[in-house]
Every structure is written in C-alpha cells, then in structure tokens.
Amino acid sequence: MPIEEKDLKTILDDISYLIAARQEASVKAMLLSLRSEDIAQLINHLKNKEERLYVFKLLDTESASEVIMELDEVVREQLVDHLGMRELAELVDEMDSDDAADFVSELDEEVVDEVLENVEEEDREEVRQLLEHEEDTAGGIMALEIIAVNQSWTVDQVIQEIRRKADEVDDVYNVYVVDDDGKLVGFVTVKDLIIASGDTIVKTIMDRDVLSVPVTMDQEQVANFAKKYDLVSVPVVDADNRLLGRITIDDIVDVMVEEATEDIQKMAGLSDDEDVRQTSVFRIVRGRLPWLITGLMGGIFAAFVMASYENSLRLEMTLLFFVPVVLGMGGNVGIQSSAIVVRGLATGEISGKDIFRRLLKEMKVSLMNGLILGLVIFTVVSFGFRESSLKVGFLISSALMTVMLMAGIVGSTVPLILKKMNIDPALATGPFITTSNDIIGLYIYLAMATFFLKTL
C-alpha cells in the first residue's frame, strides 16, 4: 500500500525508534512491504544523514537502484558521498540506461571514470553513449531499452521478442517497427498484437503514421509534443530517421513539472535549481542574493534620481508620496503582461510570430486598466488627499497611465524578443526587467512632474 500523508509522521517515528534500537530485521521487514517511491519519501524525511545511510544500506541492490533515483537531489548527493566505487557501480548496473546516465552525470567528474570501470561493459557503453547528448535534449532523457522489430516479422515473432526482453523493458506500450536500415517506419500497440493472429506480418498491421522526435530536440519541446499528441512513449530518431531510443511518459511528466518549477522560480527571483529540501542556508542565500542585489541596486539608483529632483519635490510632497504606488502598479501590469506570454511560450500556445498581435492586445488592456485606475487615483488625489489640487491629480493619474502602458508594452514584448534570441523568456518576469521597469517608470513620472509643475 502507498504511504498516506497522515501516516508519514508515525512511520517516521517508528523507523527512527527502530534505528536507534538497531532493530535491523524489523526495519528491513518494514522496507520490504513498501514501494521504492515510498522508501525514497521516507529517506527524504528522515532526521539526518546517519539515519538515511542506515536505511539505505539495508536495501538490496535492485531496490537501492530504484530508490536512489527517486530521492531528492540533495539527499541523493548526501548518500552518494558515502558510497564506495563498487557500490556505485553496482547501482548503475541495475539501472535502466536513462537513469544510469542521469545518475553518472551527477557524480563528481573525478570519480566518473573510476565508477564506470567497475560497471559491466555493455552498461558502460550505453551510459557513455547517452552522456554524449546534451542533458536537456531528447537524447539526454531517452532510454535505450526498447522493443524494435523488423517490418517483415510476424506477430508471433514480435511476441517472442517481447518475451525475450520482458525483464529488460519494463513498460511496453508500443512496439516500434524498423526497416532493414534501422529506420523507423511504423509502430504497433500491444493491443494490436493481441487482436491480430500470430502469422500476420507486422508491416500489414502497423501504423505508418508514427510520431518521433529528433535526438537534438529540446526537452521542453519534447514534453509539449507528447502532450499535444497524447503519447505515452516517444521514439527518438537521428537525422537519418534511424531509431535510437524512446522516452516514456513518466520522464516526460518529470520534465513538465521541472520546467514549470523552473519558470515559477525564475519569476519569483529564485535560482532555478533551488531545491525545496535544500538544507544549506548558505547555498539558498547564494542562489537568492543576486536577484536581491539587482533589486537593491535599482532601488538605490531610484533614490538618487528622486534626490536629484528634491527641490521640485519639496514644493509638492504629494508627488513623492505617490511614487511607490505608481511604480508598484507599473510592476503589477508588467508581471501580468509578461507572465501570460512566458507561460504561453512554455506550453507552446504562443509562438515568436505572435509578437504584434500580442503587443496590440496588451496595449489595449493596459490602456483600459490605466484609464480606470487613473480615474480612481485622480479622484482620490484631487478631492480626498489633504489640500491637493486638480493639477496634481491630473499629473499623477496621467503618469500612472503612462507607466502602466509602458509596462504592458515591455512586459508583452520582452519575453518574445528573448525567445527569438534563444534566451529563456522567463527571465523577463524576473528582477532584472522589473527593476529596469521601475527606473524607467520613475524617470517618466519625474519628467512629467517637472514639466507639469513648470507649465501649469
């Protein structure tokens, strides 16, 4: 049975107690009744490294190889540091090729060669082959375990092949069909095989309209591709359409969650690899500080700008009191306009070509919002705020509208421009752009203020 959230604490307490009492047999019995995902969850939540290592070392190699890939990266690193070359190699031997490659790529460079030397030759070759591909591409996430058959085979031969590979290939949804050159020409589902009679030639029942991705395709695009066409596994081909491997849906799901998390973290000004379970305060600070420093520099610069206008501002302090709200609203509009574009680009719903249509729409939206909010602030400043005059109300509301319009323009176009330049568009919602926006907004505000105060 899976562990339920509410039982987690009790189970953790039990395990801690058993560990303290060195009840090895009881802990082992407990672990045997659990799935690898749940064991990983328990280890993630254990109090300290000692408990984690104790539990991990009780697992047989097969479970251990599954559990270690399910652990949070921080916890995995912790355990790996305490395992010997031979133990690491044994784990790699047990893993599917994609997991093995991921695992090895996380190891310190110095130990990689030593670990691989201890790995069986076939697995070693597979890992080396997979490590050639960029981490964030189809090649970087594909597995080599695959059932591929020649188009001239019969259904019975295919079934024999499935039996032969049953241990090696876990999830068999589709069987890929290749020609004599190894080029992908079609696929059959396992359901098709069950329905067909044994002597049918695969070529006659296969679906020729097989969807595949090139080995160099970016993993986010692969995920969107699989999502669009509802694929449970995606075959990966080289430039000559030769079948290289496949990506299964569970890895695609992981990519989607990872990419969404990265975008959210970038939006929030977190480094894209801050792990929820990161325990080193120093490492968290190091990841967050650059964004904060950017904001601070922008804010200090803004203070200097305001100070340089001090004489005009002293005459009309109201202007100064409304600086935060005008800049803040610019920030809000900028985030609204950019977040929708950034997310649309990530899910593939918006493409680089949509720039003018998008710009036009966001300008209309910002203008309409600006008019409404402008009217509100005009009323407040002109009639509700101390001795304030219509003039100041008019000034602040026009500045607000201008800043909002500009924020809408910048917010909607910058992500699309970044995308065209092959830079991650999510950066547009981060502190760098928002800080620049603040400063531009402030200049607009103060320039308008000086102009108005002089002329009206």
Next chain:
Amino acid sequence: MPIEEKDLKTILDDISYLIAARQEASVKAMLLSLRSEDIAQLINHLKNKEERLYVFKLLDTESASEVIMELDEVVREQLVDHLGMRELAELVDEMDSDDAADFVSELDEEVVDEVLENVEEEDREEVRQLLEHEEDTAGGIMALEIIAVNQSWTVDQVIQEIRRKADEVDDVYNVYVVDDDGKLVGFVTVKDLIIASGDTIVKTIMDRDVLSVPVTMDQEQVANFAKKYDLVSVPVVDADNRLLGRITIDDIVDVMVEEATEDIQKMAGLSDDEDVRQTSVFRIVRGRLPWLITGLMGGIFAAFVMASYENSLRLEMTLLFFVPVVLGMGGNVGIQSSAIVVRGLATGEISGKDIFRRLLKEMKVSLMNGLILGLVIFTVVSFGFRESSLKVGFLISSALMTVMLMAGIVGSTVPLILKKMNIDPALATGPFITTSNDIIGLYIYLAMATFFLKTL
C-alpha cells in the same frame, strides 16, 4: 505528419486562400491528411469565426468530436454557439465518456437538457453519471471506458474481452481485475497477457498491489499520485473499493499543466482562467482589474500613511527617497519565500507539517540576506548619498533588515496556513498578501524612523 511551427503560417495562408475561393474539396483533402490535434491548432490560429466555422463544418462527425476537445476553450465556445442541438448531440455521441462530460459541462445550462435528449440513451446515462462528480476531482476527470475482468477468468477470456472492447477503449495499458462484487483486487498489464499462456487464470498472474484513487480525491493530488508512482493509468474506486473508471495519463498531464498555469497566473495577479487566446479585451480587463485595484488601494493607503508623517519626513527627505527600495526588497523576499513553498505544496514535496522547519529556514535565509543587503545600503546612505549621516544609514539599514525578516516569515508561513485552511496557497504570492506586506513594511519603516529621529 505533424505540423511544424515554421510551416504553420504557410499552411494557414493556404487555407485562408482556399476558403476565400470556396475550394471545399481542396480544404477537405488537406484536412484528411492531418491529425485532429493539428486541425485544432489550425482552427485556433485562423483569422476569424467565419473561417473557423467553415473548416469545422467540413469535418466528419468523428474528427469533429476529437478536434473540438483539442481546441482552446475560447475558440470552442465560439463554434459551439453556432451549432444546433442535433449537431452537438452527435458530437457527444462520438466522444469518450470523460470528454463528453467535460463538453456538456461547458454548455449553457439551458441547452444541456435539450442536447442530452438528442444523445443516445447509454451515452446520456454515462454523462449524467459523470456530471455528478465535482469537476476538479478524480470523478470529474475519469472515463468509464475501461477493461475490467473477473479474477476467475482465463487469459484467453480476457483477450476476447479486449477484442470485444477494442473500438470503445482506445489505450489499453492495464486490465483491471475485480472480484464478484466488482471490487478492485488487482491488475495485469497487456505485456503480462502476451507472455502468459491462454488457459492461465488471471487471479494467478495478477499483481495484487494495485494502486487506485478514491473518486473524491482532488485532481492535483491525483496528478501527484500518478507522477510519484509513474502510472500510465489510474483506476478510480468508490468508498467500498468498487471500480468506477480510470484516468489516463494524457488527462493527468493536462491537469498538471493546468495546475502549474493556474499557480503562475495567480502569482502574477491574473485571474486563473485567463486564456492565452482570449480575444475579448473587456474580459481580460475584468480578470486583471481586481488584482490591480487591490494594489492601487494599498498604494493609496501607503500615500496617506506617508503624508501623516510629513512633518518628520520633511526634516529628513532621504528617508522618503528610500521608501520604495525598502518596500520593494520586502516584496522580493516575500515572493522568494512564498514561491518555493507554494510550488513545493503543489508538487507535494512540502506538506502542512513542515511549517516550523520551513519558518526557521526562511528566517535564517532572510536574516543572512538582510545582513548583506543592510551592509550595502548602510554604506551607500552613510557615505555615498549627499550629506547623509551614519544615523540615517543605520536607520535605513535596520529598517530594511526588519522588513526583509518579516517578509520571509510572512512569505513562508502564509501559504502553509492557507493550505491548512483549505484555501489555495498560491493566493499567498498574489497581490493581496504582497499589498498587506507593503503596508506593514511601511509602518515598520516609519515607526522606526520616528523613534530613531526622536531618540538619536
């Protein structure tokens, strides 16, 4: 072949040209060569409602029923408004039960009954049954098309059943095994069936450790469950463990993307149903305005607060120039602390129990960041900013640190508290909390300022 991004514009131009020239046969031929997902993408991108309707009406009912569910919601609504009761009913007849229920639930309430009357009785009953469940639960996204067999059957009988249901059930990955009361007792994969001999009793080869979800489980939890255990389809059971339906991975992927989008939109102050392809500026404005109004009210309130301190502030204008940066940094820290918690809660990596551990960690991080930034701003204000004094530098830097610490505390605990109260934690990153933070931060800043100016 799938449509590639770069060819989309050419294809769209071709179609528009053919539509204008009323070349019905050519458009039809073009559509026949495309997948439903690509047809939907084309229709989404067509210039106007007329073109969309023209293309849609050329599809046969089966394609139309697939295409319409792949369309963006805004576009789907547009088409549905122009279809008659009978046409709508025909589409529903063709759909899988889960799509049919989703489709019907989007229709205007007045027409639902009329449409359902035109639907075949069996399908109508299925839709009515599915509509009973809350939209965002396992029951709301499950399909009733499922292959379930009695545990006493032989493998040959099961294969007969798969053949019988081959048309109705598209993706067969697992066959669910039930006892005489319809209770879920295990599952076999299609691979298992291929490997076993025909006279084997299912009970002897089935995996008894079957993972299922209750019909009332929230869809986000279902998605996290499927992700955790790498499931391609999740059986849904009632309180007595009777098998009701299944959720396939493609729907789970949709849920994940939808939930991530919702969180990002809430963080950015967008209403959670703003569609990327929403064309009505008025509807976009209506969705965004409430968040902006909240921010505006907070900002106006802040202006009043500052105005009430005007006399103290006139004596030391520097304090006023640094208000935006101090509040801004509070906002940045608040977003950092809350975004990581909100995302962790969404992916299930953080649970409500982690509140104190999280709080402690975020306090340490905010303190360390605060000390570093405090030192920077102290140096700038004391030595670099006009005639400013150490006293003002000390004041501003301590206020900055206090506001950052507070923002870290609020940011990390509010999402966890909201979660405990069964309110969506993503609201914690939205404008309401950030605006409250601003005002609290301002009070802290001004209170400290008044105190310091009086005493030092």
